[in-house]
Amino acid sequence: MLRTFVVAFMLLFGGFLDFQLLRPAVTRPADDFAQFYFVSQLVSQGKTAQIYTREAYQPLLAAVNHGDYREVPFYYFNRPAFAALLYWPYSFLTYKEGSRVFVALNFLLWGLMIWKLPVWLEQSGLVRVWMISLFPLGYSVAVGQDTLAITLLLAYAMCVLIHRNETAAGVLLGLCLIKPHLLVFMPFVLWIEGKHRALTSFLATGALLAGLSLALVGIDGIEQWIDLLRAPTTDFRPEVMGTIRALGLQFGGPVAWAAGVIALGAGVFGFLRGSYGDRLSIALLLALLLSPHAYWADYASLAIVALTTRNPIIRYTILIPWVYFLPLPMWPMVLCSIGFLILFALDSLPKRSQVPTGKAFSWKLTRLA
Numbered sequence: 001m002l003r004t005f006v007v008a009f010m011l012l013f014g015g016f017l018d019f020q021l022l023r024p025a026v027t028r029p030a031d032d033f034a035q036f037y038f039v040s041q042l043v044s045q046g047k048t049a050q051i052y053t054r055e056a057y058q059p060l061l062a063a064v065n066h067g068d069y070r071e072v073p074f075y076y077f078n079r080p081a082f083a084a085l086l087y088w089p090y091s092f093l094t095y096k097e098g099s100r101v102f103v104a105l106n107f108l109l110w111g112l113m114i115w116k117l118p119v120w121l122e123q124s125g126l127v128r129v130w131m132i133s134l135f136p137l138g139y140s141v142a143v144g145q146d147t148l149a150i151t152l153l154l155a156y157a158m159c160v161l162i163h164r165n166e167t168a169a170g171v172l173l174g175l176c177l178i179k180p181h182l183l184v185f186m187p188f189v190l191w192i193e194g195k196h197r198a199l200t201s202f203l204a205t206g207a208l209l210a211g212l213s214l215a216l217v218g219i220d221g222i223e224q225w226i227d228l229l230r231a232p233t234t235d236f237r238p239e240v241m242g243t244i245r246a247l248g249l250q251f252g253g254p255v256a257w258a259a260g261v262i263a264l265g266a267g268v269f270g271f272l273r274g275s276y277g278d279r280l281s282i283a284l285l286l287a288l289l290l291s292p293h294a295y296w297a298d299y300a301s302l303a304i305v306a307l308t309t310r311n312p313i314i315r316y317t318i319l320i321p322w323v324y325f326l327p328l329p330m331w332p333m334v335l336c337s338i339g340f341l342i343l344f345a346l347d348s349l350p351k352r353s354q355v356p357t358g359k360a361f362s363w364k365l366t367r368l369a
Helices: 002-027 033-044 054-064 081-092 095-120 127-131 135-143 147-159 166-178 186-192 196-230 244-251 253-273 276-290 296-308 312-319 321-325 331-347 357-368
Strands: none
Touching: 002 135, 002 321, 033 054, 033 081, 033 095, 081 095, 081 196, 095 127, 095 135, 095 147, 095 296, 127 296, 127 312, 135 147, 135 296, 135 321, 147 166, 147 296, 166 196, 186 196, 186 253, 186 276, 244 253, 244 331, 253 276, 253 331, 276 296, 276 331, 296 312, 312 331
């Protein structure tokens, strides 16, 4: 009876929270979709080499005639150049139509994640109720981000395909390099787990995609991309991000250094001694914390952490929808993530074996003798 009540309450509560979060995306184009639409236009016009040239976006911005985007600087494409080709189909749609299709596809991916992630990670179906109100997933839909697709590919590659076909898993993982900062520690997971074929195919896929990106935009384009990553148009309000760098901007350098040392120390300790699931989770958490750029949408990968961990504190701190009431700045989530790394390290410590009372007493007598 109690479980039925909790499930029903979470379904209704989660639906209410999601409605409040997603309502703006229904009435107006999602904020972050602009960059994907504009890059699709440049690709369709044969101007792929100019996707990091700021001047190329001004005519596109004027043609959209959407006043809000004259104030919000989210319309420059900041993914690796190879990813621009993936958004080309949106060039056949108007801006509003493309945004609606993008949001609808994200809804489908969200549903697919709720359906499949517990199956892939061998969890109870009841966890789906909590995933309905997992803030980073809903936020990704609301702002028009592509992190749900990346999280799904990452979960399938590292939790399912890796045990069937390592080479294919590495290739699929390489496609997630649309956001390379989220995968910076994945090679260490593959290496320490002895998944050498997966590691080789992942690095080879990354090299091929890097070569394709270079061919598309050239050296000058790569330099412009790096410049855009450091500009306020991409590095928007870094003090509210979910990174240790943001802790430094909020509370000062000493706090950031202390947090970084604790996170890295606990992460390395847990990584060396933990299980495969622990190592995957630690790699995802460290990538978020040590990245120069991570917003709530990037934290969609916490769904994998929540469903792979054996620690209930970590799981339900992620799944309980407290974040809806404290979305920005993200420093509370940063502190929680550092706490998760500490818990992973503590969980990796060898457990003291339970010795029967009689044997323990005789052992003590032997030591006293």
